[in-house]
Amino acid sequence: MLSITNLTKIFNPGSVNEKAALTGISLEVEPGDVVTVIGGNGAGKSTLLNMIAGVFPPDKGKIIIDGQRVEHLPEHVRASYIGRVFQDPMMGTAASMTIEENLAMALRRGARRRLRRGITNGDREFFREKLSLLGLGLENRLSTKVGLLSGGQRQALTLLMATLVPPKLLLLDEHTAALDPNTGQKVLELTEQFVKENNLTTLMVTHNMEDALRVGNRTIMMHDGKIILDLSGEKRKNTGITDLLEMFKKASGQTLANDRMLLAN
Amino acid sequence: MAASMWFGVLEQGLLWGVMVLGVYITFRVLNFPDLTVDGSFTLGAAVAARIIFEGYDPWLGTMLALFCGAAAGCITGFLNTRLRIAPLLSGILMMIALYSVNLRVMGGKSMLSLLRMDTIYTDVVGTGIPENLAAAVLGLGTVILTTYILYIFLQTELGMALRATGDNEQMICSLGVNTDTTKILGLALGNGLVALSGALVAQYQSYSDVGMGIGMIVVGLASVIVGEVIFGTSTLFRHLTAVVLGSIVYRAVIALVMRMGLPTTDLKLFTAVLVVLAMSSPLIKEKLGRLSRGKEGSQGAVNNKSYENI
Known part of the structure; x- marks a missing residue:
């Protein structure tokens, strides 16, 4: 479903701030795979997701989604393949617009915007049904402005928007990190539910080692713009958090001494 | 005396209200501080005046003014999105460029008088509406029609994409909308309305003047904000109505302070404050x-x- 070959990105080349964000990454993801991505700060996880989504073009390398070369397509064109949820709950929704308007925009993801009514009564029925899956009571608040919702509610809504039209690829960038633990857990449960129902091919960046091993069927670890570990199948099942930290140390020569990662367990 | 003053306030509030709706589109909906407005208001006035001056149909001149304003907005959008010039500077550049363009449109003169010529108001009087009501009727009709069209448009798929571009560009881009296109569209729409207002005003006061757009952006802003503060913004319809009413309130305030003895020359200072x-x-x-x-x-x-x- 997703095939990445030799993807390279260097920020500010030739200056003192030169930063090799991705150094020749290759990755094959099968349809229906749910891959969790872990790694320290600056490992290139977010850059990888941004490159796949098309926020900036690669210096070198190929990205193929569902048989289509996409690395030179602009972000808004790639949007027809990709659903995204960002770390910041404010980033995935338009605050001054209502819940139903936000959902209506998500319903037209990748389609041409026309001069026809943005929301039909049929859409509203569909939105109510989908919103009730979130269990937050939002199905009765269709015309509430999104800015009035809490961070957790907005993130759940963003998740629903990203999967409303099932994308070929779902990109989740630490999407529970900015939420309190209970809300984060709830959003993660919803994520697993939506991914399973639609059999979505997913890349999920997380800093929570436990989630990284529990959610999905494959885990990759990044360091310094490279993939240093790729776990799946039996091997992944038999790996614990301490094993993971040990593997990181062995592969990178450093400890994954990140309070946030350890405390998150 | 007082009654005629308040009637003048209403007329002006409505005619300039079309401009305020344009400023609402760029400033509020698109969140784009667009200074093109100063130039495109005069552009609308100049185009309509020249067409009428040359003896063509005033309705044609008014429509042409709308399209010329929209074209100016497109160029500002082009400067900003394709050439990556900052929003404020794109607008300033267009405003300055339009000053020369406007002089050319008016045939090199800084003022074009329309005294005793047929305008859209004389046409309206021809249909049997009393002469002293012509401007108010046309203003009211234009404002109601424009508000209604904007209300419908902003709820279409395209209109919602426009609003989302001003609210959260990253989000609507990730939902597959080319935000360069929506920005250009919004600027064209906004400046088209501003130029239409310029055309209405030029025919109302029977002349177009190359300096009549100076400070128009601040007038528009004042009206938008005054309207929002007094009448509220809870729904789209309310917000649109509020900015139009804001235009009338602004004119009333101006009329009052002038009655209290503020010299005309201090008006812009007053508006800025x-x-x-x-x-x-x-x-x-x-x-x-x-x-x-x-x-x-x-x-x-x-x-x-x-x-x-x-």
Whole structure:
């Protein structure tokens, strides 16, 4: 479903701030795979997701989604393949617009915007049904402005928007990190539910080692713009958090001494 | 005397109200501080005046003014999105360029008189509407029609994409909308309305003047903010109505201070101060609240409807 070959990105080349964000990454993801991505700060996880989504073009390398070369397509064109949820709950929704308007925009993801009514009564029925899956009571608040919702509610809504039209690829960038633990857990449960129902091919960046091993069927670890570990199948099942930290140390020569990662367990 | 003054306020509020709706589109919906407005208002006036002056149909001139304004907005959008020039500077560049363009449109003259020529108002009088009501009727008709069209448009798929571009560009881009296109569209729409207003005003006062657009952006802003503060913004319909009413209130305030003896030459200073006060009102309220609460109550957050982002 997703095939990445030799993807390279260097920020500010030739200056003192030169930063090799991705150094020749290759990755094959099968349809229906749910891959969790872990790694320290600056490992290139977010850059990888941004490159796949098309926020900036690669210096070198190929990205193929569902048989289509996409690395030179602009972000808004790639949007027809990709659903995204960002770390910041404010980033995935338009605050001054209502819940139903936000959902209506998500319903037209990748389609041409026309001069026809943005929301039909049929859409509203569909939105109510989908919103009730979130269990937050939002199905009765269709015309509430999104800015009035809490961070957790907005993130759940963003998740629903990203999967409303099932994308070929779902990109989740630490999407529970900015939420309190209970809300984060709830959003993660919803994520697993939506991914399973639609059999979505997913890349999920997380800093929570436990989630990284529990959610999905494959885990990759990044360091310094490279993939240093790729776990799946039996091997992944038999790996614990301490094993993971040990593997990181062995592969990178450093400890994954990140309070946030350890405390998150 | 007083009654005729208030009637004049209504007429002006409506005719300039079309311009205020244009400023609402760029400033509020698109969140784009567009100074093109100063030039495109005059452009509309100049185009309509020249067409009428040459003896063509005034309705043709008015329509052409709308399209010329939209074209100017497109160019500002092009400067900003394709050439990556900052929004403020794109608008300033267009405003300056339009000054020369407007002089050319008016045949090199800084003023074009339309005295005793057929305008859209004389046409309206021809249908049997009393002469003293012509401007009010046309103004009201235009404002109602424009407000209605905007209300419908902003709820279409395209209109929602436009609003989302001003609200959260990253989000609507990730939902597959080319935000360069929506920005150009919004600027064209806004400046088209501003130019239409310029055409209506030029025919109303029977002349177009190359300086008539100076400070128009501040007038538009003052009207938008005054309307929002007084009439509220809770729904789209309310917001649109509020900015039109804001235009009338603004004209009323101007008429009042002039009656109280403010010289015409100080009007722009007065308008600027009005906008500064309105924009800083959340902060001022906060400071005053803190003073009256004394030393202990220091944690009142500034009401986040502040206008710092424009």
